[in-house]
Amino acid sequence: MSDTLTARSLSRRRFVQSSxxxxxxxxxxxxxxxxxxxGGAGAMMxxxxxxxxxxxxxxxxxxxxxxxxxxxVMSMMLAEELDVDYRSIALEAAPTTPEYYSPLFREYLTAxxxxxxxxxMPMRTAxxxxxxxxxxxxxxxxxxxxxxxxxxGGKVTHAASGRSSTYGELLEAIHRLDIQPPETxxxxxxxxxxxxxxxxxxxEGAGKVDGSAEFGIDIKLPxxxxxxxxxxxVHSGSVIDFDATESLAMPGVVKVKAIRAGVVVLADSYxxxxxxxxxxxxxxxxxxxDGVSSEQFYADYRALADTPGLLAEDIGDAIGALDAAETxxxxxxxxxxxxxxxxxxxxxxNCIARVEGDTCTIWSGTQYQSNDQEVISRFLGIPQQNVxxxxxxxxxxxxxxxxxxxxxxxxxVEAAMGESVPVQIIWSRxxxxxxxxxxxxxxxxxxxxxxxxxxxxxxxQVAVGQSLMQGTKHDPGYMVRGIDIxxxxxxxxxxxxxxxxxxxxxxxxxxxESHNAPKKGIVPQEWRSVGHTHTGIAYECFLDEMxxxxxxxxxxxxxxxxxxxxxxxxVLSVLKEKCDWDKPLAPGRGRGVAxxxxxxxxxxxxxxxxxxxNGDFTVDRVVCVVDCGFAVNPLGIEGQVEGGLxxxxxxxxxxxxxxxxxEVQQSNFHDYPVMRLPQMPKVEVHILPSDEPPTGIGEQAxxxxxxxxxxxxxxxxxxxVRRFPLSSQGFNLV
Amino acid sequence: xxxxxxxxxxxxxxxxDTPLLWVLRDELNLVGTKFGCGxxxxxxxxxxxxxxxxxxxxxxxxxxxxxxxxxIEGQATETGLSPVQQAWLETDVAQCGYCQSGQxxxxxxxxxxxxxxSDPEIDAAMAGNICRCGTYPRIRKxxxxxxxxxxxxxxx
Ligand code: FES
Ligand code: FES
Numbered sequence: 001m002s003d004t005l006t007a008r009s010l011s012r013r014r015f016v017q018s019s020x021x022x023x024x025x026x027x028x029x030x031x032x033x034x035x036x037x038x039g040g041a042g043a044m045m046x047x048x049x050x051x052x053x054x055x056x057x058x059x060x061x062x063x064x065x066x067x068x069x070x071x072x073v074m075s076m077m078l079a080e081e082l083d084v085d086y087r088s089i090a091l092e093a094a095p096t097t098p099e100y101y102s103p104l105f106r107e108y109l110t111a112x113x114x115x116x117x118x119x120x121m122p123m124r125t126a127x128x129x130x131x132x133x134x135x136x137x138x139x140x141x142x143x144x145x146x147x148x149x150x151x152x153g154g155k156v157t158h159a160a161s162g163r164s165s166t167y168g169e170l171l172e173a174i175h176r177l178d179i180q181p182p183e184t185x186x187x188x189x190x191x192x193x194x195x196x197x198x199x200x201x202x203x204e205g206a207g208k209v210d211g212s213a214e215f216g217i218d219i220k221l222p223x224x225x226x227x228x229x230x231x232x233x234v235h236s237g238s239v240i241d242f243d244a245t246e247s248l249a250m251p252g253v254v255k256v257k258a259i260r261a262g263v264v265v266l267a268d269s270y271x272x273x274x275x276x277x278x279x280x281x282x283x284x285x286x287x288x289x290d291g292v293s294s295e296q297f298y299a300d301y302r303a304l305a306d307t308p309g310l311l312a313e314d315i316g317d318a319i320g321a322l323d324a325a326e327t328x329x330x331x332x333x334x335x336x337x338x339x340x341x342x343x344x345x346x347x348x349x350n351c352i353a354r355v356e357g358d359t360c361t362i363w364s365g366t367q368y369q370s371n372d373q374e375v376i377s378r379f380l381g382i383p384q385q386n387v388x389x390x391x392x393x394x395x396x397x398x399x400x401x402x403x404x405x406x407x408x409x410x411x412x413v414e415a416a417m418g419e420s421v422p423v424q425i426i427w428s429r430x431x432x433x434x435x436x437x438x439x440x441x442x443x444x445x446x447x448x449x450x451x452x453x454x455x456x457x458x459x460x461q462v463a464v465g466q467s468l469m470q471g472t473k474h475d476p477g478y479m480v481r482g483i484d485i486x487x488x489x490x491x492x493x494x495x496x497x498x499x500x501x502x503x504x505x506x507x508x509x510x511x512x513e514s515h516n517a518p519k520k521g522i523v524p525q526e527w528r529s530v531g532h533t534h535t536g537i538a539y540e541c542f543l544d545e546m547x548x549x550x551x552x553x554x555x556x557x558x559x560x561x562x563x564x565x566x567x568x569x570x571v572l573s574v575l576k577e578k579c580d581w582d583k584p585l586a587p588g589r590g591r592g593v594a595x596x597x598x599x600x601x602x603x604x605x606x607x608x609x610x611x612x613x614n615g616d617f618t619v620d621r622v623v624c625v626v627d628c629g630f631a632v633n634p635l636g637i638e639g640q641v642e643g644g645l646x647x648x649x650x651x652x653x654x655x656x657x658x659x660x661x662x663e664v665q666q667s668n669f670h671d672y673p674v675m676r677l678p679q680m681p682k683v684e685v686h687i688l689p690s691d692e693p694p695t696g697i698g699e700q701a702x703x704x705x706x707x708x709x710x711x712x713x714x715x716x717x718x719x720x721v722r723r724f725p726l727s728s729q730g731f732n733l734v
Numbered sequence: 735x736x737x738x739x740x741x742x743x744x745x746x747x748x749x750x751d752t753p754l755l756w757v758l759r760d761e762l763n764l765v766g767t768k769f770g771c772g773x774x775x776x777x778x779x780x781x782x783x784x785x786x787x788x789x790x791x792x793x794x795x796x797x798x799x800x801x802x803x804x805x806i807e808g809q810a811t812e813t814g815l816s817p818v819q820q821a822w823l824e825t826d827v828a829q830c831g832y833c834q835s836g837q838x839x840x841x842x843x844x845x846x847x848x849x850x851x852s853d854p855e856i857d858a859a860m861a862g863n864i865c866r867c868g869t870y871p872r873i874r875k876x877x878x879x880x881x882x883x884x885x886x887x888x889x890x
């Protein structure tokens with residue numbers, strides 16, 4: 001911590017502690033602390049704040065907004081310390097320069113549900129430092145003690161003399177008196193907060209009800225051409241030859257050319273481009289993934305799961321305890337299988353690129369612009385700083401727009417090469433489902449035993465699936481002894497690699513192994529809540545099996561297993577009460593529970609289902625308790641919980657991508673169904689009060705919903721689902 | 735071909751088979767109406783045709799000449815947002831916001847037919863509008879609020 005905090009805030013509150021977690025260390029990258037700012041038109045007070053003479057305050061936002069609420073929480077933090085209305089702050093996407101890299105990732109990346117936690121100190125500090133300069137200028141200029149000055153609504157006021165100036169008006173004095181940013185600054189005590197901790201509506205909400213919010217797909221540049229790409233039927237395929245005679249004769253078509261992604265048709269409208277694309281005749285080389293099938297993945301992974309994997313954790317003697325328990329008949333065994341999933345953001349991938357000489361400009365909805373910049377600069381052979389990125393709002397992301405290959409970005413650049421105008425590539429939904437990146441398919445094999453009291457005694461888990469990080473530039477940071485920490489996130493009792501948390505449970509003998517499945521068939525990609533999307537199901541459903549085996553109520557079991565984990569234990573205690581756990585349900589109905597920790601918020605959910613004879617079921621009620629530290633924006637948190645669990649519920653209910661002979665079988669929302677309004681349960685959200693530093697909430701609610709629903713179906717019917725989605729096993733969410 | 739969009743008569747030159755969605759977006763620069771699937775599965779492209787909610791992605795422009803087309807851009811008046819838009823804003827429905835033009839158009843059409851819909855009626859009427867961000871609980875809430883705002887407006 002570089003740091004700008006006073007002893008006062010250190011001693012009085014715990015916000016400034018790093019919570020034992022390197023991940024959440026409240027680092028403060030407020031740069032430019034000694035850099036001169038420009039006078040005149042507008043002044044950069046520091047990296048994040050610009051003030052104009054007409055008193056427009058602009059925030060430079062270095063986190064992406066894709067529905068996550070980043071712009072809202074960041075503007076709230078800045079506004080709190082600057083004493084202005086957060087909605088009065090203007091906002092600009094910060095440029096792709098190292099000074100705006102995430103202090104956590106050391107890249108320009110919005111991911112991992114860390115925006116609120118990682119900006120909480122920097123944005124407040126930026127606001128407080130700017131305010132300190134304004135106070136200093138007024139104090140010197142008016143010859144009054146700084147302590148007698150107050151700020152409100154973008155003005156500095158000296159009550160005794162009646163003097164008052166807007167922040168913008170004070171710029172001249174800052175310039176004239178050469179006021180420098182302070183090295184350190186006192187932040188408000190949380191008891192003084194007027195904005196933080198109060199429900200706040202979405203910063204950019206107005207444009208999202210009148211149609212004026214501008215997404216990447218909406219941007220129109222002079223002379224721009226639209227591109228539609230015909231993509232190979234198999235991931236890894238490429239063009240051998242093509243005939244575009246018919247396409248070129250169609251109205252509005254300007255050019256057809258082969259690029260690495262396929263054959264691109266450039267036309268003066270998107271409709272014309274994609275209509276002409278349908279007339280292309282293309283000969284494909286199907287590439288190395290020809291013949292790959294997802295059924296074969298399952299078979300191969302099951303076989304691998306029977307062999308020893310890379311050992312991640314070995315507490316006690318799980319193998320010995322299981323062997324001993326075997327003779328007493330106290331061992332259970334199960335294999336859980338989770339399919340490939342597409343993200344299916346509602347705004348399909350798109351990107352505009354303009355290539356001019358040795359510079360490139362893109363307009364792209366992205367979570368990961370330093371990587372886009374890097375990939376483009378490598379591709380074009382130009383310096384990284386010659387790549388400019390404009391980042392509009394995004395119509396959802398869920399991990400898809402953090403592509404390590406920058407697939408939908410660099411292909412637009414390639415399509416724009418040699419063109420004298422900008423080119424916009426828009427993906428159809430079919431391309432999105434068939435040619436995207438996927439949550440990798442995973443198989444988890446588990447064995448467990450219970451002691452005489454029925455409590456879990458030994459746990460042995462082997463996870464098999466394609467690694468997200470292996471062989472990427474993140475390999476050193478997220479691989480431990482060859483193990484991808486995401487493949488096991490939420491399976492280990494102890495902290496692992498840079499993840500400072502374990503499951504919150506204590507099982508005396510606990511062994512977890514991992515196999516990195518061969519990289520083939522697909523490009524694996526983070527999907528909202530990442531590893532938990534499969535580890536959550538495997539761990540929490542098998543724990544439910546253990547509870548059943550030991551004859552212990554699953555809620556009670558979790559309460560006992562977390563007795564040494566105060567935060568999770570509190571979450572579960574509140575949940576038990578709020579969800580009426582002990583209230584009997586009618587026949588055909590069932591209840592399930594799951595509790596998870598992800599980056600580093602504990603969250604638990606209890607769900608109630610009603611199942612019909614034919615397997616149709618409804619999720620009637622979900623009660624969710626979260627502890628995400630200090631709740632910066634309770635209204636936003638509630639929305640993220642509702643949305644996060646909807647995303648996970650759709651995934652577990654019917655999310656499924658099949659690959660046969662290398663080709664994805666699904667293509668659009670009719671065969672890749674997603675959650676719809678009638679399927680949405682009633683959701684009750686309970687945010688536990690806390691003065692711990694804020695931690696993640698964007699993905700947390702996605703983690704327990706899938707196992708909680710599967711456990712509830714077991715509770716209602718006695719049928720245990722171990723292969724997903726639920727719809728493949730006769731359970732249809734209606 | 736002449737179209738009437740949000741009360742204005744406009745001349746368009748797109749081919750007759752071009753879906754209304756792309757005429758609105760690419761020719762008329764009314765980009766509040768969104769593309770999500772292209773096959774009438776998601777509702778992002780919902781507009782009103784003579785007051786009825788339709789999927790503009792599967793409606794050829796030739797079929798809508800001389801009909802009253804309303805888009806999200808035509809919902810607010812000089813006096814401000816429509817009651818449905820107000821309710822949406824007040825309920826803080828939007829997350830990414832991409833589906834919300836379509837949701838608002840669907841809700842507006844529903845409320846024109848059914849002034850006080852129940853939850854099941856809302857669910858049924860709006861099942862065709864996907865929200866990947868899962869703003870569904872607030873959509874239900876906002877429709878009820880919009881119904882109340884409209885009733886208030888009418889009794890005033
Ligand atoms: S784009 Fe028309 S319904 Fe999806
Ligand atoms: S708000 Fe994102 S799709 Fe509905």
